[in-house]
Structure formats: structure tokens, C-alpha cells
Amino acid sequence: MASGIKDKVVILGMGCSKFGERWDASPADLMSEAFEESLADAGVDKSQIEMAWFGAGIDTFNVGSSAMPLSIALRLPYIPVTKLENMCATGTEAFRGAVYAVASGACDIALALGVEKLKDVGYGGLPQRTRGVENDMYWPNLSAPGAFAQLASGYRAKHCVDKAELKRAMAHISVKSHTNGAKNPKAHLQREITEEQVINAPYIAEPIGLFDCCGVSDGAACAIVCTPEIARALGKTNLVSVKALQLAVSNGEEAGFSNWDGSYLKTTRIAAQRAYDEAGIRNPREEISMTEVHDCFSITELVTMEDLQLSDEGQAVRDVLNGDFDADGRIPCQIDGGLKCFGHPIGASGMRMIYENYLQFYGLAGDRQLKEPRLALNHNLGGFPHQNICSISVIGRYE
Amino acid sequence: MSGITAYGAYIPRNRLLKSAIADANDWFDTSLRGLAKGERSICNWDEDTITMAVEAGQDCLSVLDAGSVSSLYLASTTLPFLDRQNSVVVSQALNLGDRLRTMDVAASQRAATSALINLLEFGAAKGNSLLLASEHRRSKCGSRAEMLWGDGAAAVAVGNEDVIAEYLGCETYVTDFVDHYRGEDSTIDYDWEERWIRDEGYMKSVPLAVSRLLDKTGVKASEIAHFVLASDKARTPAAVAKKIGIAAEAIADNHIGDVGVAGVAHPVLMLTEVLEKAKAGDLILLTGFGQGTDALLLKATNAIASRRPRTGFNGALARRREDTNYNRFLSFNSLVDRDVGKRGELDKQSYLAAMYRRKDLLTGFSGGKCRDCGTIQIPKEKYCVNPACGALDSQDDYPMSAVKGRVMTWTADRLTFDWNPPAYFGLVEFEGGGRLMMDFTEVEAEAMDSGVEVSVHFRIRQFDNQRGFRKYFWKATPAQQ
Numbered sequence: 001m002a003s004g005i006k007d008k009v010v011i012l013g014m015g016c017s018k019f020g021e022r023w024d025a026s027p028a029d030l031m032s033e034a035f036e037e038s039l040a041d042a043g044v045d046k047s048q049i050e051m052a053w054f055g056a057g058i059d060t061f062n063v064g065s066s067a068m069p070l071s072i073a074l075r076l077p078y079i080p081v082t083k084l085e086n087m088c089a090t091g092t093e094a095f096r097g098a099v100y101a102v103a104s105g106a107c108d109i110a111l112a113l114g115v116e117k118l119k120d121v122g123y124g125g126l127p128q129r130t131r132g133v134e135n136d137m138y139w140p141n142l143s144a145p146g147a148f149a150q151l152a153s154g155y156r157a158k159h160c161v162d163k164a165e166l167k168r169a170m171a172h173i174s175v176k177s178h179t180n181g182a183k184n185p186k187a188h189l190q191r192e193i194t195e196e197q198v199i200n201a202p203y204i205a206e207p208i209g210l211f212d213c214c215g216v217s218d219g220a221a222c223a224i225v226c227t228p229e230i231a232r233a234l235g236k237t238n239l240v241s242v243k244a245l246q247l248a249v250s251n252g253e254e255a256g257f258s259n260w261d262g263s264y265l266k267t268t269r270i271a272a273q274r275a276y277d278e279a280g281i282r283n284p285r286e287e288i289s290m291t292e293v294h295d296c297f298s299i300t301e302l303v304t305m306e307d308l309q310l311s312d313e314g315q316a317v318r319d320v321l322n323g324d325f326d327a328d329g330r331i332p333c334q335i336d337g338g339l340k341c342f343g344h345p346i347g348a349s350g351m352r353m354i355y356e357n358y359l360q361f362y363g364l365a366g367d368r369q370l371k372e373p374r375l376a377l378n379h380n381l382g383g384f385p386h387q388n389i390c391s392i393s394v395i396g397r398y399e
Numbered sequence: 400m401s402g403i404t405a406y407g408a409y410i411p412r413n414r415l416l417k418s419a420i421a422d423a424n425d426w427f428d429t430s431l432r433g434l435a436k437g438e439r440s441i442c443n444w445d446e447d448t449i450t451m452a453v454e455a456g457q458d459c460l461s462v463l464d465a466g467s468v469s470s471l472y473l474a475s476t477t478l479p480f481l482d483r484q485n486s487v488v489v490s491q492a493l494n495l496g497d498r499l500r501t502m503d504v505a506a507s508q509r510a511a512t513s514a515l516i517n518l519l520e521f522g523a524a525k526g527n528s529l530l531l532a533s534e535h536r537r538s539k540c541g542s543r544a545e546m547l548w549g550d551g552a553a554a555v556a557v558g559n560e561d562v563i564a565e566y567l568g569c570e571t572y573v574t575d576f577v578d579h580y581r582g583e584d585s586t587i588d589y590d591w592e593e594r595w596i597r598d599e600g601y602m603k604s605v606p607l608a609v610s611r612l613l614d615k616t617g618v619k620a621s622e623i624a625h626f627v628l629a630s631d632k633a634r635t636p637a638a639v640a641k642k643i644g645i646a647a648e649a650i651a652d653n654h655i656g657d658v659g660v661a662g663v664a665h666p667v668l669m670l671t672e673v674l675e676k677a678k679a680g681d682l683i684l685l686t687g688f689g690q691g692t693d694a695l696l697l698k699a700t701n702a703i704a705s706r707r708p709r710t711g712f713n714g715a716l717a718r719r720r721e722d723t724n725y726n727r728f729l730s731f732n733s734l735v736d737r738d739v740g741k742r743g744e745l746d747k748q749s750y751l752a753a754m755y756r757r758k759d760l761l762t763g764f765s766g767g768k769c770r771d772c773g774t775i776q777i778p779k780e781k782y783c784v785n786p787a788c789g790a791l792d793s794q795d796d797y798p799m800s801a802v803k804g805r806v807m808t809w810t811a812d813r814l815t816f817d818w819n820p821p822a823y824f825g826l827v828e829f830e831g832g833g834r835l836m837m838d839f840t841e842v843e844a845e846a847m848d849s850g851v852e853v854s855v856h857f858r859i860r861q862f863d864n865q866r867g868f869r870k871y872f873w874k875a876t877p878a879q880q
Contacts, residue, residue: 121741125814128742133750137761137860138778138872140824140838146812150825154808157849205812206821255826256776256834257784262808262826262849385808386826386836 004278008103010231010239010398012224013042016355019219019342020188027056027063027117028073030220034348035074035113042224043234046074049224050107052081055094055114057346059085061127062117070113087382088294089247089391090114091221091350096245096391098225108230113222116345125216126344145213147384148297149205154262154385155303159314167207169317170298171198174211174340176326177295181337183367188217189341198298212298217343221351223358228398239398240361243279243375246271246392255386265381267390268307272379275392276309281375284309288331288394289373290360292353294381295338301325304379305333327368335360335368350391353378357395401519402562402697404527407458407554407708408671409451410658410715412841414438417546419725424541431546437656440549441722442535444731444818445840445858448475449485449871451552451664452533453492453857457801459529459554460493461709467558469526470500472518474511474663476581477535478503479869488871489531491762492857494798508629510663512687516695518557519566527558534662537586540734544588547631549659553667553712563706564674564683564697570612573691576600597635601628601688605639608692609684616696620644624681625673627651628688629665645684657716672712677703720843731818742816747863749870759796764855764873766833767794775799775832797833799855804829804875806851811844827853827875838874846880854878 015037017030025033039046054070056062063069067081084093091114098110121127126144130136156166175195181187193211201209231239248271254260272284281287291308295301302320305311310331311319319325325333334340336356339349357376359365375396382389421435442451452473460468471493473486480488486501504514511532518528533552538544557566578600579590590596605628613620626649628636633655640650651669653660661668666687673683677699687693710718722728729735759765760778767779772788775797783790809825823839839847840858853875860872 123741128745128816130745133753134757137749137754137757137870138837140836141812141815141817141822141860142824142836143812143815145814146810146822146824149810149812150808153810153825153849157807202813203811203821204814205810208810251786252780252784253786255836257774257786384836 005099005103005245006243006279007241007398008227009099009225010228010241011358012044012109012226012231012234012236013038014223014355014358015041016186016221016352017219018186019217019345019352021119022218023119025218027069027115030117030218031070031073031113031115034220034222038222038224044109044224047077048109049076049079049111050109051079051098051101052076052111052113053084053094053097054081055084055090055112055347055350057085057087057090057116058127058129060129061121062347063115087389088296088344088346089350089380089382089389090347091352092378092380092391092393093350095223095351095354095393098223099242099245102225102227109224109226111222111224112351113220114347114351115220116347117218118216118345119218142384143205145208145297146205148300149208150262151303151385152207152299155299158261158263161317163207166317167199168195169302169320170212171195172320173295173298173301174198177334177338177340180327180335180368181341184337184341187337187341188215188343189337208297208299214296214339215341215343217345219342219345219348219352221348221355223351223354238362240358240395241398242393243396244275244392244394246275246278248274248390250383250387250389252387262385264303265307265385265388265390267388268304268379268381271390271392272308275377275394279375279394281394285331288375288377290335290357290370291331291333291377291379292336292338292356293333293379295334295340296344296381300381301333308377308379332370335365335370350378350380350393354393354395361397400562400565401522401557401559402566403555403564403674404558404561405459405463405556405706405708406671406674407455407461408668408710408712408715409454409458409552411440411442411446411451411550412718412720413441413443413722414657414719415441415722415725415728419723420546423725427541431541431543434543434546438721439659440551441728442550442731443841445874446535447479447859448477448533448535449479449488450857450859451535451550452489452531455533455552455554456489456493456529456531458708458710459556462706463527463556465493465495467526468495468499468529468556469523470528471495472502472504472514472528472530474504474514474530474532475534476505476508476510476663477537478505488762491758494763494800508663508689509687509691509693511667512685512693512695515555515557516569516571516693519569519695522557524559527556530555530557530667532664532667534664536662537732539587540729547655547660549661551658551661551664551668553664553671555667555670561702561706562700563703564699567696567698568612568616569693569695570608570615571691571693572604572608572611574604575690576604593632597632597638601630601635601639602642604692605686605688606643608694609643609686612694612696618682618696621646622682623649623684625649625651625677625683627666627669627673627683627685629653629660629669630688631655631660668712674703675707675711675713679703727819739816745816746865747861748866749863749868761872763798764800766797766799768797769793770795775829777833777835799829799833800873802829802831803878804853804855806847806849806853808849809839809847823847839876840874841876843877843880846877852878
């Protein structure tokens with residue numbers, strides 16, 4: 001039986017660009033900004049990187065296809081570079097590629113970098129785009145908020161939750177993330193907001209209002225990974241290692257067959273259990289110190305708390321309103337501000353989350369530093385509630 | 400005995416108050432105010448002649464075995480495609496199979512009555528022929544036509560069994576009387592003076608054709624129980640009836656004040672109302688006016704009351720939603736150049752080869768039923784969706800356009816581009832099985848929730864204005880609203 005990825009690979013260095021409306025920055029600018037930080041942090045030279053994995057989400061509006069944009073932007077010395085796209089899991093997928101390469105022994109040091117330039121599109125929100133020749137013929141005319149807003153209708157119907165109560169819990173999620181994001185100099189949105197603002201904001205897709213949506217930003221993040229032995233040989237101490245990397249991809253069953261009721265994410269539940277098994281986590285509520293989840297919309301974060309087994313089913317509204325996932329709660333969620341405040345440059349988000357784990361483990365998180373974090377869980381969700389890709393990474397102290 | 404065996408009607412739910420038209424336009428033409436009584440039917444943005452024909456056809460098929468239909472004619476002067484047989488699209492949406500005679504009949508306001516004559520005179524010896532008449536009217540902003548016309552569709556089936564109105568004969572008078580015309584490069588009619596059209600057109604042409612028909616069939620004008628003459632000139636049918644000697648109470652209502660005159664569809668639509676109220680033995684005189692006159696004589700049989708369609712004319716008339724937004728009507732009919740935003744700029748190319756591969760799903764709303772495990776699924780794919788089965792190539796076609804569903808999840812999306820925001824969509828679970836994440840249409844906000852029953856309707860999905868194409872697919876609508 002496979003032994004899994006736990007503790008086979010550590011993070012040698014990380015970098016993350018400032019996220020935001022980077023009007024004057026090209027994708028190459030963002031890539032080099034994150035890359036130079038990671039090189040300095042890792043204490044290695046570019047020539048020591050043997051392989052790279054490149055995550056970029058929306059070809060049409062970003063860097064175009066293939067791995068060349070990364071190789072050209074960083075002037076990589078003709079090393080193997082692989083381009084990855086897997087919707088919102090793209091960043092985590094790039095990380096997975098680099099980690100697996102190191103674990104396999106194919107190389108000693110690998111780079112994973114994700115970038116997305118969303119603000120060249122010319123309007124707010126994710127770009128309106130084709131979904132493929134056949135899908136465009138019958139898929140509904142949906143935006144991302146529209147797709148995820150349906151979680152609210154499914155959740156309300158299943159748990160008989162009052163509309164206003166659910167909206168209030170959703171508002172709490174956004175308020176909490178803004179409170180955290182205000183303490184993060186790399187976040188796009190760095191100001192606090194109030195519950196009233198969230199509740200009274202115009203609807204984007206019922207019941208999702210403007211402040212229930214994450215930002216839309218440009219950004220890049222990257223990681224340089226190697227084995228624990230190599231990291232030690234390079235003088236790195238207090239190592240941070242990969243505990244689990246899991247992915248669950250819908251096969252059409254939720255949408256087309258099963259008794260899935262639209263109130264949760266089936267893929268998250270599957271990927272989470274696999275990740276806990278891989279990481280050896282028996283009681284996630286006791287063992288996980290922090291989560292960075294895919295809060296593309298507040299309702300997504302709410303149901304994800306249940307899908308990750310951090311709230312009992314039907315109790316996320318109560319737990320959220322109780323502050324369980326606030327900075328001082330039992331398991332802080334989006335301590336860096338989340339997608340809510342960083343926005344969601346698709347290719348970068350997964351590694352932006354790991355970057356925050358990394359800062360927290362090394363005590364570098366400034367005003368938002370948590371006390372002795374041990375294990376962090378990161379979660380991305382690409383697609384729509386009825387068919388999607390869920391990636392989960394668990395990062396922790398190498399003990 | 401041959402004659403009419405079934406009928407069906409469709410009137411778009413949206414009814415624009417004529418006062419809204421007058422409010423917006425009487426600064427320019429004060430005479431519009433005098434016409435501003437009642438309302439008119441208007442197509443939703445996603446409705447056209449094809450989609451309305453499908454609706455009327457479905458209504459007709461509620462009392463007719465689809466397997467008995469051997470031909471389908473679609474009559475209209477507003478066919479969405481000049482070269483792509485529109486009646487084939489309709490027939491496939493109605494799942495009438497691939498051994499059907501189909502034909503589009505166009506280019507005159509009497510297209511439908513002429514097609515009906517053709518079916519009655521030369522129809523199949525066995526089975527039924529279906530005539531669908533449908534019109535999505537186009538008129539200029541602030542015109543009298545905009546005030547007097549409406550959109551709609553109607554269906555009649557012709558056959559030899561279960562006849563509800565026996566065919567007694569027809570007569571056609573042909574003359575190149577140009578009361579209006581529409582050239583090949585125009586979408587809008589150009590018309591002549593109303594008084595001339597009435598005096599030289601209706602008053603001469605209709606009595607001539609009718610008198611020839613009455614002579615031929617040996618029927619007296621006074622015996623006519625129902626006289627169908629479509630006209631947007633309110634007093635013309637009565638004047639014509641009087642001249643012929645038809646009783647005033649026999650004149651069928653043109654419904655100018657609550658539907659509007661629906662062009663080619665209108666004589667058939669009026670006929671559906673007549674068939675709904677006719678008694679056994681009633682003589683029905685159906686006329687069609689345009690470059691002459693078609694006249695047909697029908698006699699209601701004892702079966703007349705036994706084959707009422709699911710909705711019918713009165714059902715369609717009653718299913719209404721008041722609309723006062725004239726500006727939206729202009730948008731839907733491309734009479735204003737609306738700023739659709741950058742999201743509206745997305746290229747809408749249709750890939751015809753792929754569309755053809757998927758035509759059973761796209762046009763017929765056909766899913767699959769697994770022979771191994773019985774699971775119903777839509778779309779039909781290579782492997783059965785049931786994880787306990789997963790059989791390869793195990794599904795038979797399974798048409799689902801008549802299957803009711805329930806909303807599981809939904810939203811009203813204001814971000815995505817839509818011609819009538821918010822865009823409603825959601826996950827629908829169908830009775831018996833099968834689920835689809837699909838667009839909704841004509842949703843009234845208060846009618847939408849998880850658990851709501853929906854029916855599916857053939858609608859326009861997207862316009863590709865760059866290439867003059869439009870895509871169709873099925874959308875869900877709350878069944879009870």
C-alpha cells in the first residue's frame with residue numbers, strides 16, 4: 001500500500017507577491033516578485049532549481065498556454081517546466097507536481113509557481129468565458145457567484161435555516177476575514193467592514209451580495225521544495241513539511257444521479273477524509289491549528305466547515321456566529337484574510353494559502369501571528385457545487 | 400370524413416399594457432392614445448416563431464398521439480431562418496421522429512389558411528397532419544402596428560379519425576393586392592392607407608371568396624355560426640360580415656385588446672377559440688386575407704367537446720403576466736441599441752458539427768435510460784451515471800420534455816450577462832430520475848424556491864448576432880406560477 005506524501009518533502013523557501021489591482025505589473029512582474037522572495041528565503045540560486053511546475057488558470061486572459069511563460073519570465077535554464085490548469089485547484093496542483101517530483105527522487109529541488117493576471121480583463125468579477133464547445137450548448141448561463149449561491153438554497157432547504165439567519169452567518173464570515181486581512185500588508189483589501197455593510201450590499205446572485213464575494217486580484221505565489229535531508233544540508237532549521245496532498249474530482253454523479261442535495265460539497269468530504277488519513281489526523285478539530293479554505297463566497301466557507309468535519313452537520317451557522325473560526329476562535333480560518341481579502345488570482349491562490357501557513361510556522365505573520373500553530377489545512381474548490389475539483393493540502397511542522 | 404382532429408394554442412405570458420406604449424410615444428403621435436386600451440402579448444427575449452410553434456404543438460399533442468403525425472407544416476412570415484427548415488427544428492423539439500413530411504409556408508398573411516387547405520385537400524389517407532402557425536411580429540417603435548399586434552402561435556391537426564370539425568370545402572380568390580409588403584432586406588412591413596385596405600381589400604376580396612364557397616357548398620351565410628376573419632382593423636370583420644349576410648354574433652373576436660393580431664398565426668389562433676366554444680353542428684367559416692382570400696368551411700362534430708387540449712386558447716389567454724416596461728420590449732426586439740456591457744461581448748459561435756452530434760439533447764431534450772439498471776439520466780453519456788452500474792453504451796434514448804421536475808438548488812444571478820436579468824438557473828430533479836443543472840425562464844421571484852415544481856420549455860439559449868445564428872435549448876419554468 002502506498003505510504004503517502006507525509007513528511008517526504010519540506011518547503012525550502014516561499015514567495016508571494018502583493019495581491020491586488022496591479023495595473024502596472026505584468027504577469028512576468030508578478031512571477032519575478034514572488035520568485036525573488038522565495039529564492040532569497042530558500043538561500044539557493046536559480047541554477048539549483050532542477051524542475052518547475054507552473055499553474056495558471058485562465059489562458060485567454062492571462063499568460064497564454066504552455067509552460068513557456070514561466071520559463072521565459074524567470075529565464076530558467078532550459079529545465080523541465082510543466083504547465084497545470086485545474087480550475088481553482090491550479091495553484092495546489094502546481095505545488096503537488098513539484099512535491100511529487102522531489103518525493104520520487106526525480107530531482108532534488110523543484111519550484112512550483114502560480115500566477116494569475118485577472119485585472120487586464122476590463123471589468124469586475126471573473127471573466128465571462130466559454131466552457132467548451134459542447135458544454136456551451138446546454139450549461140446554464142451562470143457566473144461563479146451564481147453557481148455557489150445555490151449552496152445557500154440547498155443548505156436552507158436541508159437544514160430549515162432561516163434566510164436572515166444564514167445571511168447573518170455569511171456576513172460574519174466576511175467581517176471576520178476583513179478583520180484578518182486588515183492586518184496583512186500583502187492582502188488586496190485591507191480594511192475592516194461591518195455586518196450591516198455586508199447584509200445591505202446589493203445582490204450579485206441571491207443570496208450572495210457584493211461583500212459575500214471574494215475580491216478579484218492579480219497575484220503570484222511560489223514555493224521551492226526539497227527533501228528534509230537536503231534542506232538540513234542547506235542549513236534550514238525548524239522545517240515545515242507536506243503532510244497531505246489530496247484531490248477529489250466530480251464524475252458527474254452529484255449533478256446527475258446521487259442523492260446529493262446541493263447543501264454541501266461531496267468532493268470536499270472525500271478529499272478531506274483522504275487528507276486526514278494521509279496526514280495521520282484522527283481528530284481534525286483537536287489537531288488542526290488553522291485553515292485556509294476556498295472562501296470564493298461566504299456560503300462556500302460556511303458549508304466547508306462541515307465538509308472538513310470542523311462543524312457538525314447543520315451546525316456551521318451556529319459555530320460561525322459563535323466565532324469558532326475567528327482569529328481568536330477554536331480553529332482560525334483565513335487568518336491571512338482569505339480569498340475574501342486577497343482576491344482569487346486562480347493560479348496563485350493555493351500557494352498563497354501555503355505561504356500563510358509557512359509564515360505562521362516560522363513566526364513571521366506579524367500582527368496576525370497565531371500561537372504555536374502545528375498543522376494547517378488548505379482547501380481549494382474549482383468549478384461549481386454540482387461538479388467540481390477539490391484540492392486539500394495539509395502542511396505542518398516537521399517533527 | 401376528414402377534418403380537424405385536434406388543436407392547441409400558445410400566447411406568450413408577457414402582456415404589455417398598451418398605455419405603456421402610448422406613454423412612451425404619444426409625444427410624437429397623439430393618435431396612439433386612442434388605441435391604448437388593454438394589452439398585447441409579447442415574446443420574452445428567448446421566444447421566437449420556432450419556440451412558440453413548439454409550445455402550440457405540445458398543446459395540440461396533449462390530445463393527439465405523436466406517433467400518428469405524418470407531416471408538419473409551419474406557417475409564418477417571421478421564420479428565424481431563411482435557409483434552414485424551421486419546421487424540422489420544431490418537429491424534432493416535438494420528438495415527431497425522422498419519417499415526417501415537413502414544410503415551411505411563408506410570404507403571406509394567409510400562409511396558414513393556405514397550408515391548411517393544402518393539408519385538408521391533399522392530406523395523408525392515414526394518420527394526422529399538423530399545421531403550426533406562429534408569428535413573432537416586428538414593428539417600428541411607436542407605430543400603430545406595435546399597438547395593435549401581438550405574438551402567438553396555434554396548432555391544428557388534420558386527419559380522418561376523431562374528427563372534431565368536418566371539412567366541407569374551400570375556395571381561394573387570388574389577387575395581387577399589396578396592402579403591405581416586406582422586401583427581402585427588411586424585417587419591418589411597409590403599409591398603405593387603412594381606408595383603402597378596408598374598402599378595396601377586405602370588403603371586396605373576402606365576400607368574393609366566401610360567396611363562391613357558400614355557393615359551392617350550398618350553405619347560407621345566415622347559417623354560419625362562427626366567422627373567423629383576422630384583421631387589425633377593429634371594425635372591418637363586422638363590416639365584411641354584414642356585407643356577406645353573416646350574423647353579427649357569429650363574428651369571432653380578434654382579441655386586439657388582450658392579445659393583439661398575431662399575423663399568420665392569428666386566423667388559426669382565433670379558430671382555436673372558436674373550436675373551444677363551438678357546439679356540435681356549428682358551421683365555422685375560416686378566412687385568411689392576403690393577396691386575396693382563403694375561405695374554408697368546417698362543421699363541428701359530436702366529438703367537438705371531447706378533445707380539448709391541455710391549455711387551449713382560453714388557458715393560454717388566462718396565463719398572463721402584466722408588463723409595463725416598454726423599454727424592455729424595445730430591447731427584446733432590438734429596437735434600441737442597449738449597452739450590454741463587456742460580459743455581453745463574449746463570442747457566441749455555434750459549432751455546427753458538435754451541435755449536430757448533440758441534437759437529441761439540445762432539440763429533443765432526450766436523455767438516456769440504462770437497460771442494465773433502469774437509471775434515467777440527462778445528458779446521455781457513454782457510461783451509466785449510476786456508480787453501482789457504470790455500464791458502457793447501455794442507454795436508450797429517453798425523451799424528457801414532458802417530464803415534470805423539482806427545483807433542488809437555484810439562484811438569481813445578476814453578474815452573468817442575460818437579456819433579462821437576473822438569470823435564474825438551478826439543479827432540477829426530474830420525476831422518475833435524471834437531474835440537470837439548467838437555465839430557468841420566466842421566473843417570478845416569489846414563485847422560486849427549492850422544491851418548486853417545474854416544466855421544461857424549448858427556448859432560445861443564445862443569439863450569435865455576429866453570425867446571425869441562434870441556439871436553442873430547454874429551460875425550466877415554475878409549473879404553478
